[in-house]
Amino acid sequence: MSVGASRNILSYxxxxxxxxxxxxxxxxxxxxxxxxxxxxxxxxxxxxSNRGIDVEDLAQEGSMGLMKATEKFDYKRGFKFSTYATxxxxxxxGRYITNNGPAIRIPAHVVGLSMRxxxxxxxxxxEFGSEPMISELAELVGASEDHVKSVLESRATxxxxxxxxxxxxxVVSNLKNDSGENVRIGQTPASTxxxxxxxxxxxxxxxxIRQVLSQLTDREERVIRLRFGISEDPGNHGDFPITxxxxxxxxxxxxxxxxxxxxxxxxxxxxx
Amino acid sequence: MTMPNGFRTAHGxxxxxxxxxxxxxxxxxxxxxxxxxxxxxxxxxxxxxxxxEKFAAAILTHYGExxxxxxxxxxxxxxxxxxxxxxxxxxEFLGKKSKKD
Numbered sequence: 001m002s003v004g005a006s007r008n009i010l011s012y013x014x015x016x017x018x019x020x021x022x023x024x025x026x027x028x029x030x031x032x033x034x035x036x037x038x039x040x041x042x043x044x045x046x047x048x049s050n051r052g053i054d055v056e057d058l059a060q061e062g063s064m065g066l067m068k069a070t071e072k073f074d075y076k077r078g079f080k081f082s083t084y085a086t087x088x089x090x091x092x093x094g095r096y097i098t099n100n101g102p103a104i105r106i107p108a109h110v111v112g113l114s115m116r117x118x119x120x121x122x123x124x125x126x127e128f129g130s131e132p133m134i135s136e137l138a139e140l141v142g143a144s145e146d147h148v149k150s151v152l153e154s155r156a157t158x159x160x161x162x163x164x165x166x167x168x169x170x171v172v173s174n175l176k177n178d179s180g181e182n183v184r185i186g187q188t189p190a191s192t193x194x195x196x197x198x199x200x201x202x203x204x205x206x207x208x209i210r211q212v213l214s215q216l217t218d219r220e221e222r223v224i225r226l227r228f229g230i231s232e233d234p235g236n237h238g239d240f241p242i243t244x245x246x247x248x249x250x251x252x253x254x255x256x257x258x259x260x261x262x263x264x265x266x267x268x269x270x271x272x
Numbered sequence: 273m274t275m276p277n278g279f280r281t282a283h284g285x286x287x288x289x290x291x292x293x294x295x296x297x298x299x300x301x302x303x304x305x306x307x308x309x310x311x312x313x314x315x316x317x318x319x320x321x322x323x324x325e326k327f328a329a330a331i332l333t334h335y336g337e338x339x340x341x342x343x344x345x346x347x348x349x350x351x352x353x354x355x356x357x358x359x360x361x362x363x364e365f366l367g368k369k370s371k372k373d
Contacts, residue, residue: 127275130351140276205331209360212330219309220323226303227320228358229294230365 010036012080019075033070033081034063040082041066044089051097058093065092114151116141294358324348327357 010018010033021029041062042055049055069088073081120140124132134152138145216224224230295303297313300320304311311319328347332339347353 123275125351129349129354204334206360206364208330208334209327209357210364212327213361213364215326216323219304220319220326222304222307222309223300223316223319224323224361225365226300227294227297227316228362230362 008036010081015081016075019073019081022070030067030070034066037066037082037085038063040085041089044086044093048093048097051101053097053101057100058096061092061096062089065089068092110151110154113141113143113147114154117148117151320354321345321348324354324357328353 015033018029018033022033041059045055045058045062048058065088066085069081069085072088073084075081117137120137121132124130124136124140132140134145134148138148141148213221297316297320301311301313301316304316325344325348328344329339332344332347337343
């Protein structure tokens with residue numbers, strides 16, 4: 001189903017005209033009403049997209065709700081059709097989610113906390129440029145660390161039960177605990193772990209990175225080294241934080257500064 | 273939701289994840305200035321982001337994805353992208369696999 005973005009929005013008068021025609025048995029009027037409001041269905045479907053259901057399935061169900069709304073709407077009451085249709089669309093989607101959603105019921109307060117954590121994580125990343133630690137998240141959302149951790153664990157598995165014989169690899173979150181280690185938040189099926197293709201892709205990626213590294217400016221390379229804590233090899237001047245030219249310039253300044261000094265020192269020693 | 277009062281002060285400015293053991297932008301700027309490249313923390317960040325954009329553009333091109341400026345900038349700013357790339361670069365610079373791998 002297409003999003004129907006090219007459809008025009010109907011005015012109140014046009015909507016009333018279509019309902020009058022529909023009342024007279026004109027089926028094309030209903031089609032026009034549905035197609036003109038399909039964007040409303042998609043907008044609502046996207047707002048339900050984090051419930052573990054495909055958005056297209058939700059939009060399909062929402063369309064059924066929209067058709068139900070066209071049958072039930074009474075234009076004589078003076079309300080906008082979209083206001084009325086919204087409730088039917090939401091009702092249809094809600095029922096679909098109940099019947100086809102996650103097998104495990106999630107308490108409303110956990111869903112609320114999960115959303116607060118998601119929002120706080122995004123804001124923290126924008127503010128500080130890194131993933132928050134569990135303790136920081138707990139402080140931000142006003143919950144205990146254990147509570148935050150358990151919500152993250154359940155979110156990592158998308159609230160979906162796994163078969164008993166599938167788990168072999170740990171799912172590790174980007175989030176850190178206070179000792180700086182990544183938090184282990186579940187297990188992943190064996191099929192997602194290191195295939196030969198992954199290894200090939202990894203090698204290709206490394207090759208690509210090597211190419212880009214060779215194109216970086218000296219300044220960029222140094223900033224990257226410092227930022228990521230990549231240590232320098234003191235025996236290799238090519239890796240040293242100053243270039244060969246700068247090293248020569250430094251040597252020249254040292255030589256100028258101490259020009260003749262060793263002789264003076266020797267003379268003073270002689271006097272002594 | 274906004275950051276509580278004093279949260280930014282208490283938690284510092286744009287730290288890196290401890291797994292990479294790197295410096296924050298102020299430290300980077302200080303060390304670069306000492307090495308003769310005058311810069312402040314904002315410039316340090318801009319230089320790093322410029323480099324990250326080069327990597328992001330190359331990777332997107334390699335995988336046949338959209339390489340519009342907006343997409344490249346957004347990916348370059350992404351902390352998880354920077355962390356992952358940081359580990360790979362670390363491997364390249366050190367010429368060996370990092371401890372984590």
